[in-house]
Amino acid sequence: MDLDNKFDLGFFPTPLHKLNNLSEKFTDYQIFIKRDDQTGLASGGNKTRKLEYLIQKALDENCDTVITAGAQQSNHCRQTVAASAVAGMECHLLLGGEEPKEYNGNLLLSHVLGAKLHFTGENRKGEDIEDLKNELESENKKVAVIPYGGSNLLGSFGYINAIKELKDQLLEQNLNIDYIFFASSSGATQAGIMIGLDFYDLKAKLIPINIDKAEAEGFLEQIILDLIHESEQFFHLNKEYRINDIPLERNFDKAGYGNMTGEEKEAIKTLAQTEGILLDPVYTGRAFYGMLDYLKKKKIKPKSNVLFWHTGGLPANFNYGKELF
Numbered sequence: 001m002d003l004d005n006k007f008d009l010g011f012f013p014t015p016l017h018k019l020n021n022l023s024e025k026f027t028d029y030q031i032f033i034k035r036d037d038q039t040g041l042a043s044g045g046n047k048t049r050k051l052e053y054l055i056q057k058a059l060d061e062n063c064d065t066v067i068t069a070g071a072q073q074s075n076h077c078r079q080t081v082a083a084s085a086v087a088g089m090e091c092h093l094l095l096g097g098e099e100p101k102e103y104n105g106n107l108l109l110s111h112v113l114g115a116k117l118h119f120t121g122e123n124r125k126g127e128d129i130e131d132l133k134n135e136l137e138s139e140n141k142k143v144a145v146i147p148y149g150g151s152n153l154l155g156s157f158g159y160i161n162a163i164k165e166l167k168d169q170l171l172e173q174n175l176n177i178d179y180i181f182f183a184s185s186s187g188a189t190q191a192g193i194m195i196g197l198d199f200y201d202l203k204a205k206l207i208p209i210n211i212d213k214a215e216a217e218g219f220l221e222q223i224i225l226d227l228i229h230e231s232e233q234f235f236h237l238n239k240e241y242r243i244n245d246i247p248l249e250r251n252f253d254k255a256g257y258g259n260m261t262g263e264e265k266e267a268i269k270t271l272a273q274t275e276g277i278l279l280d281p282v283y284t285g286r287a288f289y290g291m292l293d294y295l296k297k298k299k300i301k302p303k304s305n306v307l308f309w310h311t312g313g314l315p316a317n318f319n320y321g322k323e324l325f
């Protein structure tokens with residue numbers, strides 16, 4: 001297990017560029033964007049970086065079958081099926097809820113990409129993984145289980161590596177970033193970014209926007225802290241982290257997971273209509289709403305450089321047709 005042992009799934013580095021029109025609207029700030037919506041794997045997203053490590057591990061263990069779980073509109077599931085296709089493995093998805101009459105968005109794409117779909121009703125977070133694994137193993141399949149959201153130590157490697165990529169781009173563009181905004185949900189993106197900043201000695205203040213209100217207060221912070229401790233051990237780092245060192249902005253999650261409000265809709269339309277860049281209703285729309293709120297209310301220091309890390313999610317828009325109107 002090391003940072004170089006990964007399976008090639010995307011086009012890296014993803015672009016880093018300025019949002020010129022948006023920066024003109026907020027004259028106190030220079031606004032930049034990191035385009036992980038453009039990773040290239042079946043319409044892109046942040047799970048591509050995690051899957052480069054998770055799929056390599058499955059291949060190293062001679063697996064021929066992958067199982068993962070998520071929501072029906074899970075970007076993680078869609079990219080996992082695509083990654084399994086590239087690696088020549090069969091992919092099973094455990095999806096919460098009942099099978100819909102018509103497939104759209106990520107669910108439709110997961111089907112097109114060849115997923116074996118299992119609708120698991122009330123069990124929304126992969127509770128049935130062990131049963132399915134046993135069943136597939138009884139058919140002599142060699143099964144790799146990829147955790148919910150791809151969030152374990154190996155998944156976080158994707159974003160440790162992404163910070164090296166960002167640092168190189170900043171040097172090349174002679175640029176300094178003061179704040180980084182992004183959507184945080186299952187933990188490994190944020191853990192990877194935090195470890196990466198230490199590891200590669202890049203200084204920027206993180207403002208991770210919490211997406212899923214359903215988690216008890218402190219729960220996601222604990223997951224992130226555990227991942228950080230695991231990788232500190234792994235890489236023999238010795239910076240002390242406590243729960244209060246984990247930043248997480250919980251002011252924008254009131255509507256709950258997957259419920260798009262007028263605020264997200266306005267944020268999505270703002271970026272679309274100033275820069276021609278598409279966000280998504282669940283994650284990046286909410287994170288961008290949070291960032292715009294910070295900029296409007298000048299909650300961060302003027303004259304600073306701000307980065308929005310776009311983590312993908314485009315296909316989910318097609319599941320919110322009426323609400324986006």
Ligand SMILES: *Cc1c(COP(=O)(O)O)cnc(C)c1O
Nearest residue numbers: 075185186187189283311312313
């Ligand atoms: C999964 C996902 C996130 C959150 O990443 P985590 O590592 O789960 O915190 C953000 N944006 C999009 C579009 C995602 O699919």
